Amino acid sequence: xxxxxxxxxxxxLAGGGKTARTTNVDYCPMVLETATRILGPLTDDDTALERxxxxxxxxxxxxxxxxxxxxxxxxxxxxxxxxxGWVVQIGQSPxxxxxxxxxxxxxxxxxxxxxxxxxxxxxxxxxxxSAKGRIRAPRASGCGPVKGVVKxxxxxxxxxxxxxxxx
Amino acid sequence: xxxxVAYGVPPNKIKLFSATHRDLHKTWQLDxxxxxxxxxxxxxxxxxxxxxxxxxxxxxxxxxxxxLFVPDLRTISAALATRRYSRLVYYGHGLSDGVTLAPLHRxxxxxxxHALKNSGVxxxxxxxxxxxxxxxxxATLVPGMTVGTLRGRIFDDVEIDMRTMKLLxxxxxxxxxxxxxxx
Numbered sequence: 215x216x217x218x219x220x221x222x223x224x225x226x227l228a229g230g231g232k233t234a235r236t237t238n239v240d241y242c243p244m245v246l247e248t249a250t251r252i253l254g255p256l257t258d259d260d261t262a263l264e265r266x267x268x269x270x271x272x273x274x275x276x277x278x279x280x281x282x283x284x285x286x287x288x289x290x291x292x293x294x295x296x297x298x299g300w301v302v303q304i305g306q307s308p309x310x311x312x313x314x315x316x317x318x319x320x321x322x323x324x325x326x327x328x329x330x331x332x333x334x335x336x337x338x339x340x341x342x343x344s345a346k347g348r349i350r351a352p353r354a355s356g357c358g359p360v361k362g363v364v365k366x367x368x369x370x371x372x373x374x375x376x377x378x379x380x381x
Numbered sequence: 382x383x384x385x386v387a388y389g390v391p392p393n394k395i396k397l398f399s400a401t402h403r404d405l406h407k408t409w410q411l412d413x414x415x416x417x418x419x420x421x422x423x424x425x426x427x428x429x430x431x432x433x434x435x436x437x438x439x440x441x442x443x444x445x446x447x448x449l450f451v452p453d454l455r456t457i458s459a460a461l462a463t464r465r466y467s468r469l470v471y472y473g474h475g476l477s478d479g480v481t482l483a484p485l486h487r488x489x490x491x492x493x494x495h496a497l498k499n500s501g502v503x504x505x506x507x508x509x510x511x512x513x514x515x516x517x518x519x520a521t522l523v524p525g526m527t528v529g530t531l532r533g534r535i536f537d538d539v540e541i542d543m544r545t546m547k548l549l550x551x552x553x554x555x556x557x558x559x560x561x562x563x564x
Contacts, residue, residue, distance in 0.1 A: 256477050257477065258476050258477050258478075267534065270534070283398055283402035284398065284402060284403075284404045285402075288402060306401070306402070318398070320396055320398055320404060322404060332396045334394075334395065334396060336395075341400045342400075344398070344399060344400035344543065345400040347542065347543050347544055348540055348541065348542060348543060348549065349395060349397060349409075349540070349541050349543055350538055350539070350540040350541075350550075351393070351395045351538065351539055351540075351541070352536060352537070352538050353391070353392070353393040353536070353537050353538070353539070354534050354535070354536045355510035355511070355534055355535055356534065359394055359395070359396065
């Protein structure tokens, strides 16, 4: 391989004019900002997870627990992100969170620097159920589900939730 | 006299991901437009069993109760006019404004109170979100009637077959009912 080919490859890898794909290093700021911003007062249009509900269900020792999924590439080893009262685990097979329930943060593929997401309360052993082709999910008033978009803006993440249909 | 259990469309909603964290692009919920036929019959069967298990000791006549899907005020008013019930149990959504039940369409508490007056119902239990505020208002609007409310958060579980999307189980977490008003 000639030096020019190496230079061309390096330029291509460095950008190529497209939006840079999120790397593992970027996941923590994004997921923590999402977890933090989805908390709010009880609403009928599910634009927030009620903080009290999350604290009553998906927390242990004063810490709220979430798992981020749907990220691509997904870290092989579990990455633990901590901040703002949250512990968010990301990985192909993270250990079960300590509380009975966990907030699942499901992210869609990044498009133009933004990802749609979905936050819902699940049993913390949901992977075991899912492997059997079943899912058992609790519903608690105030605990969502919530959907929204997280978007990169300069060096930070901006989270916006989307109102859902009310009766 | 008899007991009527009036229920709405459960608002449970789950987005499905595989155990390997893949987005399955499927969301399970009981679509109000499809809440009929076998779907409703399956839900009602699971709901009857769970309500009996969770609130059977609080509401003794549940085993013999009539169960009715009540999407709106007209349906519940008609049911109360058709047969004389001494107890009404509502299981469904309630809005955070503290004055609206939402089994599918909105029912304002004063409208329901009007239907309950002279209906023969002596006890009305609200097993839903925001039951304390809504129940408190109805208790003041229908002074002779006792209104049962929940102080805790309503909590129920659904279990779904991820392939067929069929509801396999429905479980209500038991809790105490607190009475308001009455004689």
